[in-house]
Amino acid sequence: MASLRNTKQRQVISNLLTNLDGFISAQSLHQHLGDAGEAIGLATVYRTLQSMAEAGLVDVVRDQSGEMLFRACQTKHHHHHLVCRICGAAEELHADEVESWAAQLAAKYGFNQVEHQVEIFGLCPRCQLSE
Amino acid sequence: MASLRNTKQRQVISNLLTNLDGFISAQSLHQHLGDAGEAIGLATVYRTLQSMAEAGLVDVVRDQSGEMLFRACQTKHHHHHLVCRICGAAEELHADEVESWAAQLAAKYGFNQVEHQVEIFGLCPRCQLSE
DNA sequence: CTACATGCAAAGAATTTGCAAATCA
DNA sequence: TGATTTGCAAATTCTTTGCATGTAG
Numbered sequence: 001m002a003s004l005r006n007t008k009q010r011q012v013i014s015n016l017l018t019n020l021d022g023f024i025s026a027q028s029l030h031q032h033l034g035d036a037g038e039a040i041g042l043a044t045v046y047r048t049l050q051s052m053a054e055a056g057l058v059d060v061v062r063d064q065s066g067e068m069l070f071r072a073c074q075t076k077h078h079h080h081h082l083v084c085r086i087c088g089a090a091e092e093l094h095a096d097e098v099e100s101w102a103a104q105l106a107a108k109y110g111f112n113q114v115e116h117q118v119e120i121f122g123l124c125p126r127c128q129l130s131e
Numbered sequence: 132m133a134s135l136r137n138t139k140q141r142q143v144i145s146n147l148l149t150n151l152d153g154f155i156s157a158q159s160l161h162q163h164l165g166d167a168g169e170a171i172g173l174a175t176v177y178r179t180l181q182s183m184a185e186a187g188l189v190d191v192v193r194d195q196s197g198e199m200l201f202r203a204c205q206t207k208h209h210h211h212h213l214v215c216r217i218c219g220a221a222e223e224l225h226a227d228e229v230e231s232w233a234a235q236l237a238a239k240y241g242f243n244q245v246e247h248q249v250e251i252f253g254l255c256p257r258c259q260l261s262e
Numbered sequence: 263c264t265a266c267a268t269g270c271a272a273a274g275a276a277t278t279t280g281c282a283a284a285t286c287a
Numbered sequence: 288t289g290a291t292t293t294g295c296a297a298a299t300t301c302t303t304t305g306c307a308t309g310t311a312g
Contacts, residue, residue: 005311007267027301041269046302048267066197066276067301082236082245091240095232102251105213109222114213114253120233122245136286136291158276172294177277179292197301198276 004055009040013048014057014072022088023061023069023081061119084124093120135186140171144179145188145203153219154192154200154212192250215255224251 004010016032017024024032030045049070052058059073061081073079075092078099082091098118106114123131135141147163148155155163161176180201183189190204192212204210206223209230213222229249237245 005266007311009268025301039269043270043303044268050303062193062197065300066193066199068197082240082242084242085244091236093236098229098232101226101228105222105224106251106253109213110256110259111213111215111251111253112256112259113216114251116249116251118247118249120237120242120245120247122237122242125241125243128241128243138286138292140293156276170294174278174295175293181278196275 004051009038009044010048012038012040013045014052017052017058017070017072020071020088022090023059023071023083024088025063025067025069027067029070064121080118080120082120082122084127085121086123086127089124089126135182140169140175141179143169143171144176145183148183148189148201148203151202151219153221154190154202154214155219156194156198156200158198160201195252211249211251213251213253215258216252217254217258220255220257 026045026049030042033040049058053060056076058070061069063069069088071090073092080093082093102116157176157180161173164171180189184191187207189201192200192214194200200219202221204223211224213224233247
């Protein structure tokens with residue numbers, strides 16, 4: 001079992017993620033912290049995000065370049081996202097239709113232990129203006 | 132416009148991809164070529180796959196670790212995949228429902244220039260046996 | 263006290279790029 | 288011949304790890 005000690009850096013990272021309402025990369029997060037005077041090691045940022053992801057406290061997606069993006073989500077349940085490619089702003093999407101669609105296909109082809117990756121990327125209304 | 136010269140290495144790579152019926156990483160592909168006595172530079176493998184992807188000759192997905200996987204697909208049209216996590220074997224999935232689902236949500240939230248990433252990963256029947 | 267967390271630097275892994283030599287058209 | 292492509296090595300990025308030190312419980 002994970003311990004999840006309540007360290008200062010974990011609090012800072014957790015806060016930043018909660019106040020942010022979009023996805024952000026570990027690199028950007030680390031940058032933000034540095035700019036804000038909170039010098040937290042990059043490795044710690046990665047390790048913290050990883051443990052939070054394992055604990056289900058943050059959601060993870062991969063952008064087009066393969067970089068991991070993290071977000072503290074409202075819902076604990078399984079869901080997908082509509083994410084802004086520029087700023088990371090995201091809407092949480094719940095879609096039973098998609099879930100059953102995936103499950104049916106897996107069954108049809110005899111696949112096992114399936115997981116699906118369903119994310120929609122685009123430009124949010126705000127970022128469309130500054131293009 | 133891309134030139135796409137018909138070089139020996141491009142042919143070899145293209146052939147291997149066509150005869151293979153699953154997704155494969157650039158690294159594995161390069162390894163296979165080496166094993167088969169076809170010593171082609173890794174950079175060339177990457178550049179070739181990239182140009183083929185741009186030309187729409189191969190499909191690209193990212194596995195759980197973020198690594199790119201390539202495949203010469205049957206259909207030229209937009210589609211998704213049910214991919215085996217172990218061997219890369221894949222089924223091509225066509226689903227208008229998913230397309231319209233994504234489009235509707237994008238519209239609902241005012242998102243623009245949307246692209247969706249929809250892939251299902253699991254264990255194919257064959258790989259379930261050797262687990 | 264002591265198991266876990268942090269920081270730093272080094273290690274890893276995938277992918278890209280610079281450049282001279284090889285080669286397709 | 289002339290423009291691409293190749294190969295190799297070096298450079299980039301993102302991410303992970305090893306290890307000595309700091310710290311929450």
